[in-house]
Amino acid sequence: MSTFIDLYNYWIFIFLMMVGFYIVISQGNLVKKIIGLNIFQTAVFLLYISMGKVKGGTAPIIMAGDVSYSNPLPHVLILTAIVVGVATTALAMALIIRIRKAYGTIEEQDIHEQDASL
C-alpha cells in the first residue's frame, strides 16, 4: 500500500504520457498530433521535476537559515527541455502551414490519398 502512495505521482505522469503518446500516434490531424506531442513531453518534464522534489524542501534559491532545498539539477534540465519543446512546436506549426498550402488539408489521410493518386 505504501508503494502505491509513494509512486502515485509517477503513475499519473505515466498516464499523461500515455494519453499524449496515444494522441500522437492515433490521430490524423497534424495540429492535434503536435498538441499530443506537447502533452507527452510535458508529462516527461513533470516526471523529471517530481524526482527532484524533496520532502519538506523548498525552491533551490538559497535563503538565510537552515533550510532543505529541492534538487536544482532536474529544473535546469527541464528548462532546456521546455525550450526545445517550444522550438519543435514552432517548427512543426510552420511545417503544417506549408503542408496546408501545398495540399489544402491538414488531415494525414487526405494527404496520403493525394500522394497516392499521383
Add this chain to the structure above:
Amino acid sequence: MISSHLPVLQVVLPLIAAPLCLLLRRSSLLWILSFAASLAAMIIAWLLLQQAGSSGVISYTIGGWAAPWGIEYRIDTLNAYVLLIVTSISTVVLLAAKKSIEQEIPQQHWPMFYSSYLLCLTGLLGITATGDAFNVFVFLEISSLSSYALISLGRDRRALTASYQYLVMGTIGATFILIGIGLLYMLTGTLNMHDLAQRLPAVAQSKTLLSAFAFLFVGISLKLALFPLHLWLPNAYTYSPSIVSAFLAGTATKVAVYVLLRFIFTVFGADYAFSVLPLTEILMLLAVAAIMFASISAIYQSNIKRLFAYSSVAQLGYIILGIGFLSVSGLTATLLHLFNHALMKAALFMALACVLYRQGDVMFSNVKGLGKTMPWTFMAIVLGGLSLVGVPLTVGFISKWYLVVAAIEQGHFVLVAIILFGSLLALVYVWRLVEQGYFHNSEEDHPRQEAPLSLLIPTWMLVLANIYLGIDTSLTIGAAEQAAQMLLGQAGGGSP
C-alpha cells in the same frame, strides 16, 4: 595552447560559422565560410584521432568545472573516428554543394540554408564529442531541428510531409531518450557517462534500469531508423534537396549508431546489456529483418533516391548485425561499415545530385542511356553500387568480409547465408540501374551532357576513396579495430 582546446573547438567552430552565415549578404562568401568551417572541423577531427590514438582518452571540462558537476567532453578513438567520418563527409559534400544549391534552392534562402547545414553539423559533432548524457539530448535536438528544416526545402511538396513525419517520429525518439536519461539520473544522481558507468553496476538489479535501457534503445533506434522504426527515412532522403540527402545519408544515422554503441558499451556495459536482455538475439533479428525487407523494397522502387534510401535501411541492418556478435571482429565490422557506408552512400547521393542537376529528376526513366550521356556520373553510380554489393576491391567488400568472419567465428552459418543473400539482393537493384544506364537508350536523343566539374570532382573523390580504402585498408581497419577493442575492453565495467 590551441591543441588542448581541440575537443571543444571541434564543435564550436562550425557553430560560430552558423550565425555568421545568417549575417553574410554575399553568397560567394557564404559557401567559402561554410566550407572553411567544415574543413577546419575535419582537420581538428583528424588531429583528435591522432591524439586519442596516442594518449588514450582526452577529457575536456567545459567551463572549468570538474566532471560530474560540469559538462565534460570525452574523446577516445571511437568518438574521434566518428567525428572524422562526419566532418569528412560534410566537407566533401560542401565542396560539391555550391552548384547544386544554386540550382535547387532559391537565392533568398541561401544564408539560412548554409546556417542550417552548419547547425546540423554542429549538432552531430556535439552528440559525438560529449561525455554527458543530457548534452547528447540537447545536441541531438539541434541536429534534428536543422535537418527537419533542410529536408523541408525539397522542391517536391512531399518533402514537407516527409519532414513533418520525421519531426514527429524524431521528437518521439528524442523524448524516449529523455525518459531513459531521466531514469538513469534517478538511479544514480549523475549525468556524466563515465560516472554513470561506474555507478550503474551498483543498481544493476533495478527494474528501473531495465526500463531506462528499453527507452534508450527504442529512442535511439527511432533516430537510427532501425527496422521497423525506419518509416521516416525513405521519404526524408527521397524528397530532400540532393545535397542534404548526401549529407544526412552519410552522417545522421551513423551518429545515431555511435550513440547506441556508446550507451550499450560505455554506459550500461556490455555485460549488463547482453546479459539482462537477449540483446544479441534482438539485434540480430532486427538486423536480418532490415536487410531482407529493405533490400526487397529497394528492388521495387522507381525513384532512385528512394531505392538508395531503402538500401540505407538495409545497410544499417549490417551495421547493427555486427554489434550483435559482441566480438572484436563483429564490432570492427560495424565500425568499418559505419565509415564505408557513409562513403558509398554519400558518393551515390552526390552522383544522384549530378543526375538531378541535368535531368531534373531521378526516376528510372531519367537513367535510361545515362551511361552515354553522363558517362562519368553513371560510372560513379555503378562503382558506388558495386561497393554497396560488396564486390572485392571496394570498401563494401572489406566490411562484409569482417562481418562474415565474425559470423563464422561464432558458427552462425545462417547469418553468413543471409549476408550473402542480402548482397545478392543489392546486386539485383544495382543491376537494374546498370541495365537502364547502359543497355537502354533514352527516348529522346540527349546530347552528351556531363555534370559540372564542381559536382563531379567531389563525387569522384568519394568514389575513389571507396576504391582506395578498399585496397589499402590499414587506415580504417586500424582505427576501427582499436575502437572495437576499447569498447569490449570496457565491457567488464572497468575504466579504460
Add this chain to the structure above:
Amino acid sequence: MKHSLLLTALLVLFWLALSGHYVAFTLILGVLSIALVMWLNRKMHISDEKVMPPLLLLRLPRYWAWLLLEIIKSNIHVAIKIWQPRLDIQPQFKKIPSPWKRDVTRVVHANSITLTPGTVTVMVDKDTLLVHSLTDETMQALESPEMKEQLEKLERFQ
C-alpha cells in the same frame, strides 16, 4: 513631455518594487532598462498619444473610489442572484449613449462597465456602447445619472 515624465516615474516605482536589490549594479541596470523602455515607447509612438490613460486614471482617485463602491455593490447583487435557488435574471442587450469627445473617456466608460459585474460592454461605437446586462437592475444602474456625472467630470479633467 509631462506624460513621459509621469510614465517614467511609474516605471521607476515598478522597478523599485520588483528589484529589491539596491546595489549600484542593479540600479544602473534599472536606469538603463527604463531608458530602453522609454526609447522603445517613443519608437512605438505610445506616449505621443494626446492623453495617456494610465496617468489620467491615476489622477482620479475620486473616480476610483466611486467605481470601487459600485463594483462591491454589484458584486453582492450578482452573488445573490447566483445563490438564489430559482434563477431570476433578465439577460438583455442594450445600446447606451456614450457621447464623449475623447476616446479615453469612452475607454474608461467601457471598461468601468465591464469591471462592474452584471454588465459587460460588447461593442464600442462612435457614441454608443452596446452593453449586455444580467438583470434589469444592473442595467438601470448604468443609466443612472451618477455614472454620467462621474464621467463628465472625467471628460472635463485635463
Add this chain to the structure above:
Amino acid sequence: MINIILLGFLAVVAIAVAMMRDLFAIVMLFGIYSLLTAGIFVSLDAVDVAFTEAAVGAGISTILILSTLALTSREEKQPTHSFLLPLLVVLVTGATLVYGTLDMPAFSDPEAPVHQHVAPHYLNQAEQETGVPNIVTAVLASYRSYDTMGEVTVIFTAGIAVLLLLSAFRHHEDEASNLNDLSHHPVLRYIARLMIPFILLFALYVQFHGDYGPGGGFQAGVIFAAGFILYGLVVGIDKTRQMFSESKLHWLMASGLLLYIGVGIVSLLLGGEFLNYNVFAADPLKGQHWGIFLVELGVGITVTATMISVFLAFSEVRRSE
C-alpha cells in the same frame, strides 16, 4: 497534496483533449493544461521551470497554434483508421514505465540517489563558487552553461527553420489589409499601450534578476517578445515590421548567439577552458558574475529576436494562394 489535485485536473484535461474534435477548443484546453503545469511546477519547488512554462504558455505557444489554425482549419475529421495498434503501442510503453517505477525511490524521498550525488555539491558550494544564490541559475549559466548554449542554438535553429519555411509566403505590401489589427478598438489600443511599457520593463527585470529569483534570459526574452506581440496584435503587424525589419532581426538573432559563444572564446583566449568565467577577473566570483551576466544577455537577445521573427513570420503568411 495540492499537486495531486492539480495532477488530477491535468489528467482530466488531457483526456478531454484526446476526445475532442474542435481544434480551437483543444487549443483553449491546452492553455489550461499549461496553466496547471505551471501550478504543479511551483508546488514541486521548480519555480524557474514554472516561470518558463508561464512565459511560454501565456506569451507564445497559444498564439502560434492559433495563428496556425487561422491559416488552416478548425475542425478535425473523424479518424477512420484503427485505433488498436496505437493503443497497443501506448500500453506497452506505459507498462514498461510502470514496471520501471516499481524500483523507483519513493516520491520526494530525501534519501533518493538523485539527492545524494551531484546535487548536494551544487546546493552547498554553488553560492560560494559562483556568487549566485539562485542555484538553478548558477547551474544553468555556469556549471552546465554549455547545455544552455545548446539551448540558445536550438532556439536559433528553430527561428531559422521557421523563416526558411515561411518567408517565401509573405504577403506583399498592398495585400496587407487594415483588418489584420485591432487598432480601431479604442479600448484595446489604450490598454495595450498602457501595458506594453510595464511588460517590457518586467522582462528586463526578469533578465537582470535571474541571479536572485526565478527567471533569466530565456523567460525574459519570451516576455519581452510578448510585449511586441501585443503591440503587433493591437497596433498592426505592419507597424511592428517597421520596427523590426528582417535584417535587423537576423542581426539580433545572430548577435545573441555570437555573444554567448564569444564569452566562451574569450575565456579560452584568456587561458581558461571554454566558458570558464573565472578568468575574466582577478577575483573568480567577479568573473563568474560577469560571465553569467553576459551569457544570460546573449540568451535574452536571441530569444527575443527569434520569438518576434517567428511571430511576424506566422502573421505575415499570405492567406489565399
Add this chain to the structure above:
Amino acid sequence: MWDILVSYCSDALLITGSFLSLTFAIGLLRFPDFYTRMHAAGVSDTLCAGLIVLGLVLQAGISLVTLKLLFILLFLWFTSPTASFALARAAHRAGYRVSEQEEVASSNS
C-alpha cells in the same frame, strides 16, 4: 493588539474572497448562456481577486511584497476587463446571440 486586528482583517478578506470565488465559479456553471456566464466569471474576478490580494497584503505587512501584490492587482484590473471585452466582442461578431438556441449558436460560432 494592532497585529491581531490586522490578522483578523486579513482572514476576513481572504475568507470573503474565497467565498466569492466559489460563488462565481458556481455562477459560471449555473447561468444559461455565454453572456450571462461572462458576468459570473471573468469580470467578477476583479473583486474576488482584490479581496484575496488585499488579504495577502495585510499578511505581508509593509514591504516590497506589498507593492508587488498591488501591482498584480492593478494589472489584473486593467487586463481582465479588456480580455472580457475582447471575448464578448469576438462572440458578438461571430454571431453568437442569446435569443438563439445554444446549439445553433455554437455551430455557427
Add this chain to the structure above:
Amino acid sequence: MILAVTAIALLVAMALTLVRALLGPSIFDRILAVNTFGTKIVLFLGVYGFLTNRPDFLDIALVYALINFISTLAVLRFFESGQLVMPKDKESR
C-alpha cells in the same frame, strides 16, 4: 490555516471552471473558462507563495497578470479579420 482554506477554495473554483471548459458548449465558454482559470492561477500562486513562506515567487503570478490576456486578444483578432471562421467561408474569400 486561513491561507490553506483560501487555497482549497481556489482549487475548488478551478475545478468548477474546468467543468465549464470541458462542457463548453460554445467555444467562447471555453475561452471564458481559460481566462478565469488564468486569474485563479494568479491568485493561487500568490496564496501558495505565502503558504510556503516564499512570497518572492509572486513574479510568476505577475507574468500571468501581465501577459495572459494577450492570447484572448489574439482570438479576437482572428475573429475580426475573418480568419477563424469555418473553413468553407475561408476558401471563398
